[in-house]
Structures are given as structure tokens and as C-alpha cells.
Amino acid sequence: GAVVSQHPSRVICKSGTSVKIECRSLDFQATTMFWYRQFPKKSLMLMATSNEGSKATYEQGVEKDKFLINHASLTLSTLTVTSAHPEDSSFYICSASGSRDDEQFFGPGTRLTVL
Amino acid sequence: GENVEQHPSTLSVQEGDSAVIKCTYSDSASNYFPWYKQELGKRPQLIIDIRSNVGEKKDQRIAVTLNKTAKHFSLHITETQPEDSAVYFCAATPHKEYGNKLVFGAGTILRVKS
Numbered sequence: 001g002a003v004v005s006q007h008p009s010r011v012i013c014k015s016g017t018s019v020k021i022e023c024r025s026l027d028f029q030a031t032t033m034f035w036y037r038q039f040p041k042k043s044l045m046l047m048a049t050s051n052e053g054s055k056a057t058y059e060q061g062v063e064k065d066k067f068l069i070n071h072a073s074l075t076l077s078t079l080t081v082t083s084a085h086p087e088d089s090s091f092y093i094c095s096a097s098g099s100r101d102d103e104q105f106f107g108p109g110t111r112l113t114v115l
Numbered sequence: 116g117e118n119v120e121q122h123p124s125t126l127s128v129q130e131g132d133s134a135v136i137k138c139t140y141s142d143s144a145s146n147y148f149p150w151y152k153q154e155l156g157k158r159p160q161l162i163i164d165i166r167s168n169v170g171e172k173k174d175q176r177i178a179v180t181l182n183k184t185a186k187h188f189s190l191h192i193t194e195t196q197p198e199d200s201a202v203y204f205c206a207a208t209p210h211k212e213y214g215n216k217l218v219f220g221a222g223t224i225l226r227v228k229s
Contacts, residue, residue, distance in 0.1 A: 034216060043204060043219045044159065093158060097215055103149060104217060106158040 002028050004096050006107035013084055014115055021079045021110045023094030029074035030096035034104060035067075038091040050077050084114040117142040117209035121220025128195050130229045138205035138220050139187040147208040147215070148188045150179060152201045153222075159204060163190070195227045 003026040013019050023033055032051050036044040048064075050056040050071035058064045066088075068080040077096075081088055091111055095104040118141040128134050140148075146167040151159035165172045165179045165188065172179050176195075181188040192199055202224050206217040 032215065043221050046216060046218070049216050091156075103161055103164060104215070106160075108158045109156075111156075 002096070002098070002105040004030075004094065004105045004107040006094055006110050008110060009108060010111045010113075012113045012115065015085055016083055018080055018082045019084055019112060021081075021092055021094075021112075023077045023079070023096065023107050025075045025096040025105070028096075028098050030077075030098060031074065032097045033071055033077040034095045034097070035069060035077075035079050036093045036095070038093060038109075040091075044093065047079075081112065084112070086114045088112065089114045117145060117207055117218040119205060119207050119218050119220040121205050121223060123223060124221065125224045125226070127226045127228060130195060130197060130227055132195055134190075134192045134195050134199070134225055134227075136190045136203055136205070136223045136225070137187060138189070138207075139185075140207040140218075141186065142207070142209045143183075143186060145207040145209050148179070148181060149206050149217070150177075150190050151204045151206065153204065154201045162203075192225075195225075197227050197229045200225055200227045 005024045007022045035047045038044050046059050047062045048056045048058045050069050052071050052074050056069035071077040091109050093109040094107045097104050121138045149164035152162045153159045163177050163179050165181050176193045178191040202222045204222050205220040
């Protein structure tokens with residue numbers, strides 16, 4: 001089956017620093033990758049959609065300069081949280097899809113804690 | 116844009132009983148409706164999905180029904196077991212021009228009491 005990995009699984013950083021999260025599709029080519037954030041006991045909120053080789057499409061209310069997304073290859077997308085603050089602490093999950101009609105395969109998530 | 120509402124927010128059932136979770140969506144052009152199960156701190160896992168050209172789909176103890184006219188779909192779990200306890204999310208894919216992005220419901224915490 002389709003496998004998506006995420007790294008790191010957990011990160012703790014100081015306020016003001018930047019954190020990069022990687023999302024990889026291990027056994028298929030992901031034309032589209034999605035980034036979600038999930039607060040405790042809440043639903044998944046889509047942050048942005050990224051297509052390989054093009055700029056990400058951000059959802060309304062998501063700061064593109066704060067959450068930098070790069071989808072440089074068909075198997076790798078990165079999310080960089082710049083100048084992180086405690087309110088950015090959350091569970092970040094990526095997903096990958098092989099085509100417009102395929103299901104999304106989710107990564108295991110990254111728990112970000114900003115002190 | 117698409118809006119997905121999910122009910123109930125919590126559901127407690129006795130082991131062996133059935134559980135039903137309902138979702139409504141707003142975009143009549145939505146054509147893909149997956150259901151995910153998420154355990155604490157884990158990734159969402161697809162348990163069943165249905166496309167708009169089908170009214171019902173079943174996989175062992177799990178079934179999903181879709182009413183396109185009323186714009187609602189439901190998850191049915193029969194003979195519930197303690198390991199079914201988790202958070203369940205419905206989702207819908209809005210119009211194709213937005214790609215296959217998913218809009219999620221708020222989630223239902225299912226507790227199966229043994």
C-alpha cells in the first residue's frame with residue numbers, strides 16, 4: 001500500500017526559531033501533497049495544497065510567509081514554520097495523493113511544541 | 116466553499132451494539148466522501164469511502180450510505196468492539212476545480228463500553 005512518512009515525529013523548539021518538517025511518499029509519486037494542522041480534540045484543518053514544481057495554494061487565514069511550503073520533487077514536500085511562537089504548537093499532518101481522484105494517504109504527524 | 120457538519124460529537128455504545136454517525140455537506144458538486152478513524156496521537160486511517168455514483172458501500176462490519184439529494188452520508192458500524200473506540204471523521208471533496216482537497220467534519224468520539 002501507499003506509505004507516507006514524516007520527519008521529525010516530535011520537535012520542541014524555542015520561540016523565534018524556525019522548524020522544518022518533511023513529508024515523503026515512499027512508494028508512489030505524489031503529484032499533490034496537503035498540509036494540515038490539528039489542535040487537541042479538534043478536526044484536521046487544511047493549511048495548504050502543494051503541487052510538485054509549483055507554488056502552494058494556501059487556505060484563507062493561513063500566513064504564507066509564516067508557513068513556507070516547498071514541493072521540490074514528486075516524493076518530498078517540506079513545511080517550514082518560521083519564527084515559531086507558542087501558539088504555533090500543534091500536531092501537523094501531511095497527506096499525499098497520486099492523482100486528482102486518488103485517496104489521500106496520511107503521514108504519521110509531527111508534534112510541534114514551541115516554548 | 117464546502118462545509119461539512121458531523122453529528123454526534125460523542126457517541127457511547129455498548130459492545131455489540133451498532134453505531135451511526137451522520138454528516139451533511141453543502142457543495143452539491145462534491146463527489147468523494149471518505150471516513151477516517153483516528154486514534155490518539157496517530158494518523159487518520161481510511162476505513163471506507165464512497166463516490167457520488169454509488170448509494171451504499173459495505174466492508175464487513177462497516178457501511179456507508181450516501182443520499183445525494185439530501186446531501187448527507189452516514190457511517191454505520193455493526194457489532195461494535197472496544198477496539199472501535201476512536202475519533203471518526205467524515206470528509207468531502209468539493210468541486211474538482213479545487214483539486215482533491217478534503218474538507219473534514221468536526222469528528223465524533225466513539226466509546227464502546229465492554
